[in-house]
Amino acid sequence: MIQEVLKLDSGNKGAKSMILYGVHGNEISGISAVQKIIKNLKIQSGLVYFVMGNPRAVAQNVRFTEANLNRMFEDKNILIQKYSEKVLNTYEFQRAKFLKTLFKEVDILLDIHDSSITESQPFIICEKNGFEIAKYLPVNKIVSGFDSIEPGGTDYFMNKIGKTGICLECGYFGNPNSQKIAEQGILNFLQYRQHLNPNNLNQLTIQNTQKRYQLSLKYYTKTNNFKLIKSFKDFEKLKKNQLIGLDGKDQVMAPDDCFILFAHNRKQAGSEAFLLGKSE
Ligand SMILES: [Zn+2]
Structure with missing residues (x-):
């Protein structure tokens, strides 16, 4: 059984x-990758936390139990406005409160995710402060702008308190390659941070072909029946005025030439249906 909070302290000076x-x-890729890595891991400098974000949801193999944990890192008052007072009683709100205290003890957070969409591709979510580390992660797409378009995530919180938050989206959770990306991402990160083999840093592959994307819009459904016109692959290009879906009877179209991310059919008004952005 994997420990929920594992603190590895090298006893030596170094990064946190x-x-x-x-x-x-x-999202199994990260869980399996961490289980594998920590077995024989001995860090050489600084300290590293390995933390299971939502143990109750992991035990039940569900995305979340009462609220999406990755929206709970926003200010309490904004959360109440968005979800009503009830949100404060959720397991996930309480869990976020606990995680925030741990986040304050480190300088950089790498948060591992994967996706339920079959054709999803791996990518990195970070802002400018994460671009340097992103070069060492085994993925060629970087998406920025989540902090303003979709605030409340772990990375948002880290950036807000002047630290650095990076999410690694490893691809479809049914694809074994996603776990490999998670493993390689974690190991490269530990090397970059000099927790492991500091002398090998120059042997790490730098991704010279990374492409950057900037988010511009998140669409919230207006009715209880939002249907995509077809299934969209992540990063699929859309033309201006291209039909994306029907929200009740209303046509929802691309406002510009753009790309689409995380597109889902939804059955409840006010749900997150998709994100749009532009490549830089
Ligand atoms: Zn996720």
């Missing part, structure tokens, strides 16, 4: 980092 996994309880 955290690997977070299982923020969404059914």
Whole structure:
């Protein structure tokens, strides 16, 4: 059984980092990768936390139990406005409160996710402060702008308190390659941060072909029946005025030439249906 909070202290000076996994309880790639890595891990400098984000959801193999943990890192008052007072009683709100205290003990957070969409591709979520580390992660797409378009995540909180938050989205959770990306991402991160083999840093592959994307819009459904016109692959290009879906009877179209991310059919008004953005 994997420990929920594992603190590895080298006893030597050095960076303070955290690997977070299982923020969404059914995202298995990160959980399996961490289980494998920590077996024989001995860090050489600084300290590293390995933290299971949402143990209750992991135990039930569900995304979350009462509220999406990765929206709970926003200010309490904003959460109440968005979800009503009830949100404060959720397990996930309380869990976020606990995680925030741990986040304050480290400088950089790497949060591992994967996706339920079959054709999803791996990518990194970070802002400018994460671009340097992103070069060492085994993924060629970087998406920025989540902090303003979709605030409330772990990375948002880290950036807000002047630290650095990075999410690694490893691809479809049914694809074995996603676990490999998670493993390689964690190991590269630990090396970059000099927790492991500091002398090998120059042997790490730098991703020279990373492409950057900037989010511009999140669409919230207006009715209880939002249907995509077709299934969209992550990063699929859309033309201006291209039909995306029907929200009740209303046509929802792309306002510009753009790309689409996380597109889902939804059955409840006010749900997050998709994100749009532009490549830089
Ligand atoms: Zn996730």
